[in-house]
Amino acid sequence: LELGLDITAFKSLSARINGYSRTSKNMLAEVPVDAAYGFTGKILNGMNVRNSGIELTLENNFHLSPRLHWYTSLLMQYNRNKLLALPGGVTAMNYGQRRLEVGKPIDQFWLLQNNGIYNSDEEVPVSGSGKALTYNGVPFHAGDPRWSDINNDGVIDDKDRVMQGHTQAPLRGGWNNTVQYGKWTMDLSFSYALGNYLLNSEAASRFDFANREGAEGLAGVKEITFWQQVPDAEKYPRYNPWSLVKPYQAEQTLFYEKASWFRLQSVTLKHDLAGYSFVRQSGLRKLQAYITAQNVFTLTPFHGGDPALADYFGYNSGYAQPLPRTFTIGITADF
Numbered sequence: 001l002e003l004g005l006d007i008t009a010f011k012s013l014s015a016r017i018n019g020y021s022r023t024s025k026n027m028l029a030e031v032p033v034d035a036a037y038g039f040t041g042k043i044l045n046g047m048n049v050r051n052s053g054i055e056l057t058l059e060n061n062f063h064l065s066p067r068l069h070w071y072t073s074l075l076m077q078y079n080r081n082k083l084l085a086l087p088g089g090v091t092a093m094n095y096g097q098r099r100l101e102v103g104k105p106i107d108q109f110w111l112l113q114n115n116g117i118y119n120s121d122e123e124v125p126v127s128g129s130g131k132a133l134t135y136n137g138v139p140f141h142a143g144d145p146r147w148s149d150i151n152n153d154g155v156i157d158d159k160d161r162v163m164q165g166h167t168q169a170p171l172r173g174g175w176n177n178t179v180q181y182g183k184w185t186m187d188l189s190f191s192y193a194l195g196n197y198l199l200n201s202e203a204a205s206r207f208d209f210a211n212r213e214g215a216e217g218l219a220g221v222k223e224i225t226f227w228q229q230v231p232d233a234e235k236y237p238r239y240n241p242w243s244l245v246k247p248y249q250a251e252q253t254l255f256y257e258k259a260s261w262f263r264l265q266s267v268t269l270k271h272d273l274a275g276y277s278f279v280r281q282s283g284l285r286k287l288q289a290y291i292t293a294q295n296v297f298t299l300t301p302f303h304g305g306d307p308a309l310a311d312y313f314g315y316n317s318g319y320a321q322p323l324p325r326t327f328t329i330g331i332t333a334d335f
Contacts, residue, residue, distance in 0.1 A: 012061040021052040023084065031087050032094065046087030049106055053079035069180045075173040081105050097251050098313070099163060108163040109199065109314060112156070112252040113148035117237045127154040135245040143240030145247045145254070156245075165256065167314030169193035174265075183272040189265040193307075198259040200304040201250040202318030203230050208248035210241040228318075231303045250315065259307035261300040268292040286334035294326045 002020040009015075025048045030041040055077045062070040083106050086093060092101040099110040118124055124140045125133045132139045133149065135156040150160040172193040179186045205212050207230070230236070236254065239247035270290040300307050302316075309320035 012063075014059045016055075016057040018055045019053075020055075021050065023048060023050045029087055029100075030095070031090060044087035046085060048084040050082045050084055051079055052082075053077065067182050071178040073176045075175070076171065077173050078171050079168075080170060081107060081168075094158065096313075099158075099161070101163070104163060105166060107167040107314070109165050109167070109197065109256060110158075110161045110163055110251065111256055112145075112161055112249075113150070114252055114254045115146040115148055117239060118142055118144050118146060125149070125154075138244045140245060141240070141243070143238075143247075144243050144245050145237065145239055145252070147252070161251070165197035165314075166195060167197065167310075167312070169196035169260065171195055185268075185270040185272075187266070187268040187270075189267075190263065191265050192260075192262045194260045196259050196307070196314075198257055198302060198304065198307055198310045198314050198316050199250045200255045200257055200302075201315045202304050203233075203236065204248050204250040204255045205317070206230050207236060207239075208241060208246075211246070211248075257302050257304070259300060259302040259310070261298055261302070261307050263298045263308075264296040266292060266294050267296055284333055284335060286332070288332045290330055290332070292328045292330075294328075295323045296325065 001022075002018060004016065004018040007015040007017075026045045027047040027049065028043050028045055029047040030043050032041045033039055056075070058074045060072055062072070064070060083100055083102050083104060086100060086102060092099065094100075094110075097110065098108075100106060118140055120142045123142075124144075127133075131154060133154060133156065134140065135144075135147070137155075140156075147156045148160060149156060150162065153159070173191070175190040175192070177186075177188045177190075179188075241248065268290055269292075270288055273287040273289060274284075298306055298308075304310075304316040304318065306323060307316070309322065310316040
């Protein structure tokens with residue numbers, strides 16, 4: 001379903017509004033099976049997801065003076081997704097490090113809630129039967145994280161994880177501008193995303209060196225990143241990295257960060273040389289010089305670098321190739 005409306009006012013202002021609701025049906029998903037089968041799951045059809053939202057485009061052309069003109073275009077896209085069904089009539093299931101529940105968004109994180117650190121064994125909660133708090137059967141000790149026991153059963157496990165945030169920004173869009181003054185023209189292109197979050201798994205891996213260095217693959221080669229510093233490292237508690245409760249696993253609110261961003265994608269400055277005598281004498285119909293800068297700057301509260309480099313599931317590993325800032329100088333000519 002899609003509904004649209006176009007509006008024009010004051011001869012130069014135009015607006016386009018589109019509302020939509022789209023349902024993707026019978027998508028594939030891996031459903032868990034009994035361990036006795038020897039497999040982690042089986043892939044079945046039957047996952048339904050609805051995306052709904054609104055798109056708004058505003059355009060205006062300002063004639064500020066006979067020589068000064070400004071054209072601007074603003075695009076805003078707001079989208080929400082919702083899981084409608086899972087294969088086999090299942091209402092909830094774990095999906096790797098994520099959890100899917102019918103009626104909730106599919107792009108949420110599934111996190112343990114941090115409340116500091118245990119400074120001594122005496123601070124670890126003890127149940128009425130005298131048993132200390134455990135994580136999947138492993139007792140907590142001094143130097144371990146304080147994770148919230150959401151269901152108050154004396155055990156920290158997946159039942160105490162909370163679904164929160166969005167890996168995909170609910171609101172995103174762009175803002176394009178062209179300013180012309182006489183023979184000079186400047187084009188500016190901005191993009192933005194608001195309301196998304198990321199897990200700073202790069203910082204988690206650096207602190208989790210006790211487990212990381214024994215792993216197979218690129219993440220186990222410490223020489224790749226040993227010379228780098230963790231931004232704002234002082235904000236992270238100094239847990240015991242050798243603890244069996246995996247204190248620096250990425251799936252906790254300790255590494256959960258806002259990742260909204262505002263980026264100047266490109267800026268171009270052009271000068272029309274057609275009015276000069278040497279151009280007229282050369283027979284050229286058009287001659288224009290320009291300079292362009294790409295990926296000029298990004299504003300974001302995220303501490304792990306450029307949020308656009310994170311993967312689809314919202315993890316910023318630090319291994320993605322950074323987007324370079326480039327400059328181009330050139331001339332265009334029409335004969």
